[in-house]
Amino acid sequence: MKPDALLAGVSDKKYFILGNEAIVRGALEGGLQLAATYPGTPSSEIGDILYALSEKTNVYFEFSNNEKVAMEIAASAAACGLRSMTFMKHVGMNVAADPFMTAVYIGTEGGFVIIAADDPSMHSSQNEQDSRYYARLSGIPMLEPSNSEEAYLMTKSAFELSERLKLPILLRTTTRVAHSRSAVKFGEIPLNDRKAEFIKNPSKWVAIPANAVRMHKELLEKREKALELSENSEFLKIFYASAGSQKGIISSGCAFNYVVDAARELKADVDIMKIGMTSPLPEKAIADFLKAHDEVLIAEELEPYIEEAVRVVAQKVGLNTVIHGKLDGYFSVLYEYNPDILISALSSWLGLKLEANKVFPEKVDLPPRPPVLCPGCSHRSVYYAVKKALRKVGMKDAVCLSDIGCYTLGIAPPLSAADYLLCMGSSVGTGCGMSKALGRKTVGFTGDSTFFHSSLSGLINARHNDHDFLLVVLDNHITAMTGHQPNPGNSGRLGCVRNAKSIDIKKAVEGLGIEFVKEVDAYDLDAMAAIFNEALLFKGVSVVIAKRPCALDYSRFHAKPGLFRVNREKCTGCGVCLKTYACPAFYKDGDKTAIDPSLCFGCGVCVSVCPVKSIEAVNIHE
Amino acid sequence: MNKNFQLVISGVGGQGILTVADILGTSAINEGINVVMSEVHGMSQRGGVVISEMKIGDFLSPLIADSSADAILSFEPVEAYRILNKARRNTFVVFNLKPTPPPGTLAGDSYPDPAVLLEYMKRAGVNAIGVPALELACKADNLRGENMVMLGALSAVPNFPVSSAALESLIAAKFPKAKKNNIAAFNEGRIFAESYVNNLQ
Numbered sequence: 046m047k048p049d050a051l052l053a054g055v056s057d058k059k060y061f062i063l064g065n066e067a068i069v070r071g072a073l074e075g076g077l078q079l080a081a082t083y084p085g086t087p088s089s090e091i092g093d094i095l096y097a098l099s100e101k102t103n104v105y106f107e108f109s110n111n112e113k114v115a116m117e118i119a120a121s122a123a124a125c126g127l128r129s130m131t132f133m134k135h136v137g138m139n140v141a142a143d144p145f146m147t148a149v150y151i152g153t154e155g156g157f158v159i160i161a162a163d164d165p166s167m168h169s170s171q172n173e174q175d176s177r178y179y180a181r182l183s184g185i186p187m188l189e190p191s192n193s194e195e196a197y198l199m200t201k202s203a204f205e206l207s208e209r210l211k212l213p214i215l216l217r218t219t220t221r222v223a224h225s226r227s228a229v230k231f232g233e234i235p236l237n238d239r240k241a242e243f244i245k246n247p248s249k250w251v252a253i254p255a256n257a258v259r260m261h262k263e264l265l266e267k268r269e270k271a272l273e274l275s276e277n278s279e280f281l282k283i284f285y286a287s288a289g290s291q292k293g294i295i296s297s298g299c300a301f302n303y304v305v306d307a308a309r310e311l312k313a314d315v316d317i318m319k320i321g322m323t324s325p326l327p328e329k330a331i332a333d334f335l336k337a338h339d340e341v342l343i344a345e346e347l348e349p350y351i352e353e354a355v356r357v358v359a360q361k362v363g364l365n366t367v368i369h370g371k372l373d374g375y376f377s378v379l380y381e382y383n384p385d386i387l388i389s390a391l392s393s394w395l396g397l398k399l400e401a402n403k404v405f406p407e408k409v410d411l412p413p414r415p416p417v418l419c420p421g422c423s424h425r426s427v428y429y430a431v432k433k434a435l436r437k438v439g440m441k442d443a444v445c446l447s448d449i450g451c452y453t454l455g456i457a458p459p460l461s462a463a464d465y466l467l468c469m470g471s472s473v474g475t476g477c478g479m480s481k482a483l484g485r486k487t488v489g490f491t492g493d494s495t496f497f498h499s500s501l502s503g504l505i506n507a508r509h510n511d512h513d514f515l516l517v518v519l520d521n522h523i524t525a526m527t528g529h530q531p532n533p534g535n536s537g538r539l540g541c542v543r544n545a546k547s548i549d550i551k552k553a554v555e556g557l558g559i560e561f562v563k564e565v566d567a568y569d570l571d572a573m574a575a576i577f578n579e580a581l582l583f584k585g586v587s588v589v590i591a592k593r594p595c596a597l598d599y600s601r602f603h604a605k606p607g608l609f610r611v612n613r614e615k616c617t618g619c620g621v622c623l624k625t626y627a628c629p630a631f632y633k634d635g636d637k638t639a640i641d642p643s644l645c646f647g648c649g650v651c652v653s654v655c656p657v658k659s660i661e662a663v664n665i666h667e
Numbered sequence: 668m669n670k671n672f673q674l675v676i677s678g679v680g681g682q683g684i685l686t687v688a689d690i691l692g693t694s695a696i697n698e699g700i701n702v703v704m705s706e707v708h709g710m711s712q713r714g715g716v717v718i719s720e721m722k723i724g725d726f727l728s729p730l731i732a733d734s735s736a737d738a739i740l741s742f743e744p745v746e747a748y749r750i751l752n753k754a755r756r757n758t759f760v761v762f763n764l765k766p767t768p769p770p771g772t773l774a775g776d777s778y779p780d781p782a783v784l785l786e787y788m789k790r791a792g793v794n795a796i797g798v799p800a801l802e803l804a805c806k807a808d809n810l811r812g813e814n815m816v817m818l819g820a821l822s823a824v825p826n827f828p829v830s831s832a833a834l835e836s837l838i839a840a841k842f843p844k845a846k847k848n849n850i851a852a853f854n855e856g857r858i859f860a861e862s863y864v865n866n867l868q
Contacts, residue, residue: 302728
């Protein structure tokens, strides 16, 4: 749905929208006034929409340079009474965990909603941590929507809940909630013209130890109040089987959907308790549900977060209801659920059978289709140049430290430019650690957005502790992987946030006193060869910033820069281009290479890759 | 009318899968039918496999169990074959015959003949319809209309719960400028698949 249409949607009409779109609509109806984020799948669309609407609503929205800063922006605005929101992918919560854990102690005046978007099965992530433990760790309330409608309703009500308890609220989504579509009935967007006001009161707002000891106690008192709300939450529902059952299921989030569909499919007669507010968990309601059943199955994705609590409740109340879940091997903590997992679990638990209706097609070796760097992607040419330079200076085994972005796709052959990866910004710290451990130069790759996110702080350390390390900044002027959001290096794009200023990466690096800092055109293989050779032989920290706009993003706004073709008379069919460069626009035409004109971006880098100069520009006016 | 229908849509990033899925879902909602649908965003969109699962009717979860799809709509022959675990006997597998070979085929991966894949599907007991989508799009004077052809072909599948009228009116609303050519492409696809379906009965 277009952002404008989401804003213009009328009350009482049903719309078929993404979970993330539902969150935005819910937030607007909940009186949102300020939001900040760093983009991360599966939460990115929330920011894209608020960004597109930033001139059309009175909501202040910004892409911050990382999740920690976004958390601080939202927490402090909420302290001034504004309804505020920050949202991030699950691993972003780790970055923001420091301000988060104290924002919880300090509490809030204006409604403060924090969204953690988990990615079970790691569709676009480096791990599948269960962010619900942030609610347990911090002690704040948490809501877990199961579909777009709940994402909308819970976001909307989270602001009220937050103001009632004076606590931030964690809203936890997963990929299948954030990126699924279902129908949502809209309400009205109120005019929220509440003015910000900060009443100075250091004992309330400054978490020095003397205040923090009191704050922690207050947090526990707020938690008692939250528990009461959880027992009576509108999002706590029990669906009774027609005949009444001795067996029950407790579920939350998207897992609930699979439970219901599987139970319908199997015609299983079983009671289902759905918990929407999963922190604090409604212990009394859980105890009652346990008492009413002989056997209870806990169905939740990832860690046994609810199951642990249910087992504690059973022990506290002294119940011997049989409890099944992940801790007794009924389910795995691995990966997201799907209908098959639930159908198989329920059928074996309840002794029901489903007629198998499989088909058995002939086995065929299907070519795999992994995601790849796009035609014209400047990351490909930079990796190609660095690898060549490493061979030239006798460092072909140098460890390449990767980072988080499209450029992680450089892991695939023939580029093979990712040897170790932890998290956003880690290319620098890990490059320095490996260089020290191995006693030789290492090469790190980071993007422009990732540079501002957290590579910069690593670079301060690299300079200060004088590490022997080359950092290549793959500067494509955009945060590409998450859908082309602006970052501090390109703040002018699309008119961005009012008066945003661009920050020059080269100047920032020079400001640290790093002596070797060079910029280079990421399409110019000859220039890169010279600079990378020099940078690799330099002792100490060197930084090369290779610049070219993201080809995919560029094509959205401009005609392609050109078109290239293979001259079949000159091509010897040696295959060097395929084996070393592997642009997706190449294909094999007989024993020679050809270029698909519909895929060719026109960067022309392949001209220098061909050893017999068989690739030539096409005059597009021919 | 309110019969349940489970549909898998598959293909390659950039083929317009999410556009087609959105048209289908919104048309169903406009006709008062419940829909739940999953999409893929992020990393896999960079030339990777894109799958959208759509459950029309009395469902809550956005994913389809193995051997449960009523239809598979695929924009690419290999991607149609790869997702056959969702098919059961007599599932309609409507796929574009035109291959989009993955880059690995440059380095030696072999790409199977679509006609052979079609034959294997039929032998396995699914109702496979190989659609010459580009050819039909050209007939409709709409070179870029392959996805509309495919959508039209899907609409001819028996028991498909969303009416052609609803789909056509949404296509018209979504593409006001290319309305005529898109509906022409849609109809080409529909007529092609209808002749196949009629031969079954």
